[in-house]
Amino acid sequence: MKSSVPTTLAISFGLFFASVNVAPLLAQEAAPQTKPGAAPAAKPAGKPAKEAVEIKIGYLRAYEPTLALSVLDVPPRDEGVAGATVGIADNNTTGSFMGQKFTLDVTEVKFDADVTAIFDEMVAKGERYVLTDISAPQLLSIADKARDAGILLFNVGNTDDSLREEDCRINVFHTAPTRSMLADGLAQYLVWKQWPKWALITGSHDRDKLFAAALRRAAERFGGQIVGEKEFTDTGTAKQTDSGVVQIQKQMPVFTQDLPEHDVLLVADESEVFGSYLPFRNWVPRPVAGTAGMIPSAWHPASEQWGGAQIQNRFEKASGRRMQSKDMNAWTASRIIGEAATRTQGADPAKIEEFIRADGFSVAAFRGQKVTFRKWNWQLRQPIFLGDGRGVITTSPQEGFLHQVSELDTLGVDQPETKCVLK
């Protein structure tokens, strides 16, 4: 694991230009053609044909070291940031042909810190696009200020449905999926498997309860049945102790003993208090899914389909570890900005924003189909991966879950139900 995150990651490139021909946007004279055999056109060491325009991207992150029940699940130090870094490098390779240079500036704060002052500093540095991995109150404390300054925020880490619903903002784009999208992706598969009876154990923290609510909603939508529920109260125990396993092996069967008959044991424990203890320790032999067992996610470190092997290799080479969901969310956000800059051929924030908001905007992001935004709340449509610790089991939407606009809109809150009024 990396010991620190560089606060500024300016990836500089030897610029090598050749003309970029785009009809009809760019006239021929704007892109002087190099005659074959004439001056070097594509040498990295060659002189830059002109000064590259700079596109500054900020990354605002609330970070504190967190523990997990399994050390394998401890979030990497640079989770998310590493994805943005690879996205910026990809943008710069393309930028070398376009005369654009992208930079990434990472700012870290504590979980409950006031982010307004630090955000002002980022704005002062000229960052027009800011990737955020912060809490909902933190995001809402800067969203309107950002809007007034013409700054686009890309939420790469927060799964709260409220940020896309009652607290949605016109200038906040979400590449992270919501809890309801994750829960719907899971529920569709369980229904497809014809395992419709679910028991649910929920942690005692707010975010655990939010995910449990998303699971209940998914059950109702797709024909699952929650036959029984229990809460596991966090009494502040240590995550792992020398002889803890002995007790857990006795506690978990007893705790799950009185649940009614079910096909699948669902668990909502985002706080990592007990969930990972459930698989293989529950009273009856039933699969576990939710925040442990089979887990829905935006990405999977082992996904290789749809060209995924390429981004995985590139990511591992750059960061020394496998790519997590938050890394993919941040990579996608960086690429959205890069794609708009490439297509509008410049650094004009108004044009870039207009391009991202236009009908038909999409990016390719190793998800088997183009990913696009829901224009009613600027949530990225995306498939949901279902995997265990080792590999991808399936991706949702599942076959047969139909929708009149996009099958991806069977995941999460759809337009007719949204509470979002963009402002």
Added chain:
Amino acid sequence: MRKRSIVLAGGLLGLAAASPASAFMAYVSNEKDNTVSVVDTTTMQVVKTIKTGQRPRGITISHDGKFVYLCASDDDTIEIIDTATSEIVGSLPSGPDPELFVLSPDGKTLYVANEDDNLVTVIDIESKGVVTEIPVGVEPEGMGISPDGKTMVNTSETTNMAHFIDTSTHEIVNNVLVDSRPRFVEFTPDGKQAWVSAEIGGTVSVIDNASREVVHKITFEIAGLRAESIQPVGIRITADGKKAYVALGPANRVAVVNAETFEVEKYILVGQRVWQLAFTPDQKQIISTNGVSNDITFIDVATDEPVQSVTVGSLPWGVVVSPK
């Protein structure tokens, strides 16, 4: 076994009705099971299976038909298969993760896309040496070369460009933006256009080779299928320049395009996830690789009807047909 012999008999009957082609061998790379299936195009039967390196994908053949070149992507090498013995007789230094390549018209040079390193590697076949490496965009994939051998085109899948490279200087002379995930490049036989497929964009861009501008964008529409499932990959154009075939990936179809008007004239249902295409040298048949259904489909070029599907190895990726 019984089922297979019935299928084969059907194939033979079908062929007997059509004018019999002379015997060509089709070589199909099977990405999943690390083999190449050798298929007799007359009997439409697998006659041999060659064990190869890891993850065989791009496949081509020397102009004299003596050697098949195969990208063994996960072994970071290009394997040379002697077509007389079906043995691997050597390798070429490909650079990391070779996926697709193109052979120069004079048969001396191989241009290889290295997906992991944003490079095109130029290999001299006789000396088996790397001539140079050309930096291109992110995830280079599609490779095409003009009939006169002067211009090579590489597409980069994340940068979304077709890079036009002068083969005498090995330098990029033009970059043309196309739609998302450009996968394949095919020049028209007269060298006047380069056709570039965009898998996620769902289009084929026709680029004028003189102005290096997109002069037309071909789109596809299939009743009952969502636009997202139409993902163009392989392209082949008939020698007379009149007709183009475009493999449409998970749409499970090959589009037939009038290469003069750019109108899509027909969609041929083949197998699942169709990626690459190859003509027989007499251009009477075109063969598609259908990855998910583990088969290839022979299409009659005169009628544009699918004639026969033949089961090959696991996840067939590329196909090339021997010139004799």
